Amino acid sequence: NIPTVTINRLCIYHRCLEKIIEVEGKEESIFISSSKIAALTGINSAQIRKDLAYFGEFGKRGIGYPVINLVKELENILGLDRKWSVIIAGAGNLGKALVRYKGFQKRGFLIKGIFDKDPLKIGKKIGHISIYDVKELEKFIRDKNIDIGVLVVPAEFAQEVADKMVAGGIKAILNFAPLRLTLPPEVKIHNVDLSFEFEGLTYYLNLC
């Protein structure tokens, strides 16, 4: 019963701490105060303490939170310390780029198969991962108990492919196609729009 917005903030705290470890190294002795996290993330420190308190007592009064330990706790809460099985629907430009990107595997997201409707692509491989006929998507998800489906097909086919994922029992969908999908409430959805990545930049350009 934790609010979604709290979970989204935990992801922000986790990334913030990861950046600290990148710079300072994996020192057991590094502590961070909620006011320092507040300065780095912009979320007010009382909110940070309240969010973390949902899950346990991680900090020591007067000293702060041990960075290495808190990262591990957050990874456990967010499910980032385990492996998730993923399929990619659409072996086009974006699909190919995602399959080859090592960042997913590093974070525990293992791509198990790619699906497409183009006969010229079916039967081929990208890296060591096979491209299957999208007709087999539902059965593959069920048989291999796939957790997450990534949707990188053209918008006009996205709903029909998403329906196949749902029929196979997918638990969550990462959607790149520019449309709002209609999904049953038990399937978690996250829509990606890369144009949002420009937003922080243009404020500063506006100042020049």
Place this chain on the structure above:
Amino acid sequence: NIPTVTINRLCIYHRCLEKIIEVEGKEESIFISSSKIAALTGINSAQIRKDLAYFGEFGKRGIGYPVINLVKELENILGLDRKWSVIIAGAGNLGKALVRYKGFQKRGFLIKGIFDKDPLKIGKKIGHISIYDVKELEKFIRDKNIDIGVLVVPAEFAQEVADKMVAGGIKAILNFAPLRLTLPPEVKIHNVDLSFEFEGLTYYLNLC
């Protein structure tokens, strides 16, 4: 001298209001309170009022903020109400997917050219945009006064291509290559890691 974290929060408020307009329509008569924005974004309402107050008095006490008006104000502050010129370095899988995605143009990010070192790609087009030799990158940025460079080349070439962008006078870089670039302080950088898009999803999967 507005803190970066305030700007990042403004982007969050902007997206939140956009979602409201998507659902409720562009009604002049819709108002929203800071506590409603707080419930939708997870940022505490006093922080929201403080952030917006940096830029002006947008709300009416007791009634809240007029949604349409506040979106326009935020777009003006964030530089989203004007056009920005963009080049893409790397005409590979990710580069091609970004060039063809209509979401960028819709938000005012106009791709002016693509650059690559592969002789088989130079001289071709993606959509109506030409692929140029990366050797011409610096001159193109200077002559056409390009604002933003998107870096979608393999990691081992990313720093050298970023240096060319900087030499041409680029103002900001959106980096997809998995490495930390060394850039002069006046060039704004934003690193994208799509594996972060999975993070909110796995919390819920962990509960199942």
